[in-house]
Amino acid sequence: MSVWVIAEHRNGELREVTGELVAVARALGAGPVTAVVLGGPGETEAPAAGLPAGIDRVVRVEHESLAGFNGVAVAAALERVAARERPAVVLGAHSAAGMDWASALAAGLGAPVATDVLSLHRDDGGFLAVRTVYAGKLQARVRLAQAPTVVVTLRPGATEAAAGSAEVPAETEAAEVPAEVGRRFVEWIQEAAGEVDITQADVLVSVGRGIGDPEDLDVARDLAEALGATLSCSRPVVDLGWLPKERQVGISGKTVKPKVYIALGISGAFQHVTAMKDAGLILAVNKDPKAPIFRVSHYGIVGDLFKVVPELTKAVREAKG
Amino acid sequence: MNLAVFVKHVPDAAEADLRIGPDGRSVRAEDLPFQMNEWDRFALEEAARLKEATGGSLTAFLIGPGEHEDSLRRCLAVGADRAVRVWDESFPTLGPAAVARALAAAVGEERFDLYLCGAQAADDGYAVVGPTLAVLLGVPWAALVCRLELQDGRIVCDRELEAGWFERVELALPALVTVQTGINEPRYVSILGIRKARSKPLEVRGLADLGVDPDEIGRLGALTRLEALEPPPPGREAEMLEGSPAEVARKAVAVLREKGGVL
Ligand SMILES: Cc1cc2nc3c(=O)[nH]c(=O)nc-3n(C[C@H](O)[C@H](O)[C@H](O)COP(=O)(O)OP(=O)(O)OC[C@H]3O[C@@H](n4cnc5c(N)ncnc54)[C@H](O)[C@@H]3O)c2cc1C
Ligand SMILES: Nc1ncnc2c1ncn2[C@@H]1O[C@H](COP(=O)(O)O)[C@@H](O)[C@H]1O
Secondary structure, three states: OEEEEEEOEOOOOOOEEEHHHHHHHHHHHOEEHHHHHHHOOOOHHHHHHEEEEEEEEEEEEEEEEHHHOHHHHHHHHHHHHHHOOOOOOOEEEOOOOOHHHHHHHHHHHHOOOEEEHHHHEEEEEEEEEEEEHHHHHHEEEEEEEOOOEEEEEEOOOOOOOOOOOOOOOEEEEOOOOOOOOOOOEEEEOOOOOOOOOOOOOEEEEEEEEHHHOOOHHHHHHHHHHHHEEEEEEEEEHHHHHOHHHEEEEOOEEEEEOOOOEEEOOOOOHHHHHOOOOOOEEEEEOOOOOOHHHHOOOOOEEOOOOOHHHHHHHHHHHHHHH | OEEEEEEEEEOOOOOOOOOOOOOOOOHHHOOEEEEEEEEHHHHHHHHHHHHHHHEEEEEEEEEEEEEHHHHHHHHHHHHHOOOEEOOOHHHHHHHHHHHHHHHHHHHOOOOOOEEEOOOOOOOOOOOOHHHHHHHHHHHHHEEEEEEEEEEOOEEEEEEOHHHHHHHHEEEEEEEEEOOOOOOOOOOOOHHHHHHHHOOOOOEEEEEEHHHOOOOHHHHHHHHHHEEEEEOOOOOOOOOOOOHHHHHHHHHHHHHHHHHOOOO
């Protein structure tokens, strides 16, 4: 038995989540841990050199069609090697990359797959994955059928990353990827910086879909103004065009660590929470007492934000005199 | 261009009190409002725009019981020419691999230029069906597409990555994309529009009609099996501020001052 960790890298850099994958792979005790680094010609050396401790073997696979960590080619390459070497587990990240290649690999292998997993356990029945459903409102135990290989992607940020550095020389493996996979990587694009940098703010007043209407943003703006805070938001508020993208907190927006984070009408999906949970003080206002946001908050107010926030603004103004 | 869109009808859980059913594995859906999966609304809009721009056809597929037809009616109102709903008594416990297999069977021998899925379903949050379906259909794919452009027989897509990064890729057609929210502004659909679309064809098919072996679906369904649902662990256990809005505001100000170091 062995466990494969698919090292995730972007633009020449190993991504932090790889350390988390290695920690989980080790703790699983399902055999030696192999890190697989796939990429285009010249793309795997740097990430392979940055791998954390806890790895028994490093395999680099390079091929033209793997350039840019092309998900179609990654799935095809892994399928062929996995069918031959039969790792018990192929472990990846539930990231933009993992959401691209992992289920396709499972489909190719006919293997069970569990995505966005918080923790993975091994028992007599094989592998059991714990994950959330309904945007974090419930937790599910998912049994993976006994199979030569299972594919699992781990939620980024759910595990402490393995530290140190891997002292294992990398082997290179010839890639068995078709020259033409129907998809070609063109380029990496980085979003231009906006006018406001929410990562620099000490206090953020953050609004979610619960605000309901762009006109009502003023309720939050007033509070922000009273507090001398910056306005930020969750993703739907940007998708709806109510605030610009530069204000978005979350994995696909900005990671913030203000002294105070006030969440108004935000449910607390992991893609949001991962990027603000380290704030010094988190206060959430939500009318749903079961909203997951309360599980990362220090203080909570269950109630209608349209009743609570104007009072809060008033009280802040009074306190400031 | 001939397009296929795959939509799921899901409970809107954002404000709901989710209660676990007596089997310990299902949510009591009878008290929940349902709607078209958020991601699928964007996929549908993108498909409708491509159809309008290129003058082709659009077919919508859904796996679900009759109550889920609302989402297909919405597809028809937005511009789908026809809709296909697949259902079988054995389906309630399908996992994503089996759903993808049934969808592939529903597509059958028909060939489309572009297949559009949502990036994920809001209920299970697997994000598995799209790429799995692409493998079954034998076409290349790109997940989490946030911009899409047709360029002489290919599509150029931007995939949304983390922290303000994107990746541009080119797909040869036929291909499948999974669509991320925010790619467009889904149009408003009126009740009247939905009613008008009632004259468009909506086929209902069972497993037997698809020619899929029920055992195969059963086997795929058992690959990933939901054993139990449970409340999530408590986490930080926020201290709840209680009272009238004015009282909680006063308490919150005290907290902001004493613990937050502001004010
Ligand atoms: C790949 C990927 C990347 C993503 N990246 C991000 C990201 O960077 N940032 C992000 O935020 N999300 C991101 N998401 C989306 C995420 O999964 C959630 O859909 C999103 O965070 C939900 O936003 P929300 O909490 O504002 O809305 P909802 O989940 O709809 O919650 C609204 C909340 O408001 C409450 N509410 C409603 N009315 C009131 C009222 N009057 N008073 C008080 N409370 C009220 C409700 O109870 C509910 O809890 C991403 C998703 C994917 C798949
Ligand atoms: N029952 C279904 N019927 C039609 N399409 C579905 C169904 N379930 C999932 N999908 C499609 O697959 C996408 C991802 O779903 P999932 O993999 O379950 O998160 C959805 O956004 C839909 O486009």
